[in-house]
Amino acid sequence: MNKLSLTSILFRLLQKDLLIAYRKTSSYLTPLIFFLVVLTFFPLAIGSDSSFLNRIAPGTLWIAALLSSLLAVESLFNEDFNDGTLDQLFISNQPIFLLIIVKVFSHWMITGSPILLASMIGVIFFDLPTSSIFTLLVSLILGTLILSFLSAFGGALSLGKGAILSAIIVLPFSIPVLLLGTAATNAAIQEIEHSSYLFFLGAMLFIVMPFISIATAEALRINSD
Amino acid sequence: MLEVNNLNCFRSNESILSDLSFSLDRGEVLEIIGTNGSGKTTLLRTLLGLIKESQGEIKWNGNLVTRENQILTSESFYQGHSLALKGRLTVIENIYLSAHPLNFETDKLLESLERVNLLNKKDVLVSELSVGQKKRVSIAKWLLTDAQLYLIDEPFSALDDQGHKVVEGLIKELINRGCSFLLTGHRKSKEEYGAFHLD
Numbered sequence: 001m002n003k004l005s006l007t008s009i010l011f012r013l014l015q016k017d018l019l020i021a022y023r024k025t026s027s028y029l030t031p032l033i034f035f036l037v038v039l040t041f042f043p044l045a046i047g048s049d050s051s052f053l054n055r056i057a058p059g060t061l062w063i064a065a066l067l068s069s070l071l072a073v074e075s076l077f078n079e080d081f082n083d084g085t086l087d088q089l090f091i092s093n094q095p096i097f098l099l100i101i102v103k104v105f106s107h108w109m110i111t112g113s114p115i116l117l118a119s120m121i122g123v124i125f126f127d128l129p130t131s132s133i134f135t136l137l138v139s140l141i142l143g144t145l146i147l148s149f150l151s152a153f154g155g156a157l158s159l160g161k162g163a164i165l166s167a168i169i170v171l172p173f174s175i176p177v178l179l180l181g182t183a184a185t186n187a188a189i190q191e192i193e194h195s196s197y198l199f200f201l202g203a204m205l206f207i208v209m210p211f212i213s214i215a216t217a218e219a220l221r222i223n224s225d
Numbered sequence: 226m227l228e229v230n231n232l233n234c235f236r237s238n239e240s241i242l243s244d245l246s247f248s249l250d251r252g253e254v255l256e257i258i259g260t261n262g263s264g265k266t267t268l269l270r271t272l273l274g275l276i277k278e279s280q281g282e283i284k285w286n287g288n289l290v291t292r293e294n295q296i297l298t299s300e301s302f303y304q305g306h307s308l309a310l311k312g313r314l315t316v317i318e319n320i321y322l323s324a325h326p327l328n329f330e331t332d333k334l335l336e337s338l339e340r341v342n343l344l345n346k347k348d349v350l351v352s353e354l355s356v357g358q359k360k361r362v363s364i365a366k367w368l369l370t371d372a373q374l375y376l377i378d379e380p381f382s383a384l385d386d387q388g389h390k391v392v393e394g395l396i397k398e399l400i401n402r403g404c405s406f407l408l409t410g411h412r413k414s415k416e417e418y419g420a421f422h423l424d
Binding site for chain 2: 004217
């Protein structure tokens with residue numbers, strides 16, 4: 001019997017996670033609805049002063065994105081832990097950190113990408129200039145990916161325990177992402193130099209991706225023991 | 226083929242397995258009998274390197290098994306108490322997208338489902354199956370792997386008489402191909418397999 005190539009194994013893992021999420025609507029609707037509720041309630045509660053909404057828009061969008069991504073932390077590994085899938089992944093003889101990168105990427109596609117689309121509604125609600133849309137989107141893509149990796153680490157450390165514990169672990173680490181993302185969007189709104197913030201976020205992602213994946217693998221191994 | 230010498234395993238400083246030694250040759254079946262909590266599942270997971278707090282020597286085809294060389298996991302198939310099935314996937318999707326990498330032709334997949342009498346359920350979501358039927362989905366994977374050693378946790382639990390016969394038939398077929406089985410259970414099965422008690 002021929003062995004499956006690593007690419008096929010990773011592709012099947014991605015396909016599996018996406019298919020399960022597609023059939024479990026709450027996995028992508030819950031963070032999306034939460035994000036939209038926060039974005040809607042802010043202008044309603046604060047009023048329609050356009051310049052004030054402009055000033056608070058980046059912070060509001062980023063806090064909403066951060067809290068939405070935390071909502072789905074528990075689902076990342078707990079189901080696999082409870083149904084025995086995690087054991088099978090560990091004995092599959094594949095580089096476990098690559099499997100984790102794929103799982104995090106699928107988690108981001110399920111929870112992060114709907115937030116990107118919904119952020120366009122935020123652009124209308126907060127009356128943001130169209131010139132800031134590109135920066136907002138790029139910063140959210142990079143930032144939500146980093147948040148997904150951090151969530152994976154939090155989820156692995158609190159495997160089999162509650163989502164609150166993972167949130168407590170993840171929140172302090174997500175502060176730099178929040179600050180850089182907000183600063184990038186703010187700078188784009190004010191039409192001043194903002195690419196350095198995006199480069200910082202990009203650099204953070206490339207540092208976080210391998211290191212957090214290896215740390216997550218080890219945390220899962222210890223906690224599933 | 227598989228040789229275990231003086232295996233000790235601990236959980237929270239409590240000894241679960243103490244100085245356990247046994248061997249298993251090609252084409253042999255060994256049943257590990259024990260009550261709940263006697264360490265049957267722990268033994269299987271320890272052999273696969275899933276439990277860290279263990280001491281002792283495990284050899285596979287004469288070579289020492291370590292967490293790094295993974296020589297045992299690359300040639301074994303593990304079916305735990307939790308079957309690693311996803312309720313939101315159909316029977317066929319669960320096998321095709323199995324966490325244990327399987328590579329097979331579609332004909333072979335359908336044939337294995339027929340062997341466990343689940344061909345008519347191939348497009349049914351696993352969440353809609355009974356516990357026994359879920360077990361059969363997992364058993365269908367036995368024929369789709371080129372493993373040499375099968376580590377099966379309680380293979381007969383939740384199965385009806387027909388299911389028992391299917392499992393016994395598959396074990397016979399696979400041992401004739403030179404595969405070996407390490408099974409766990411609460412009591413010895415009717416078949417003339419080798420057995421030892423953990424408690």
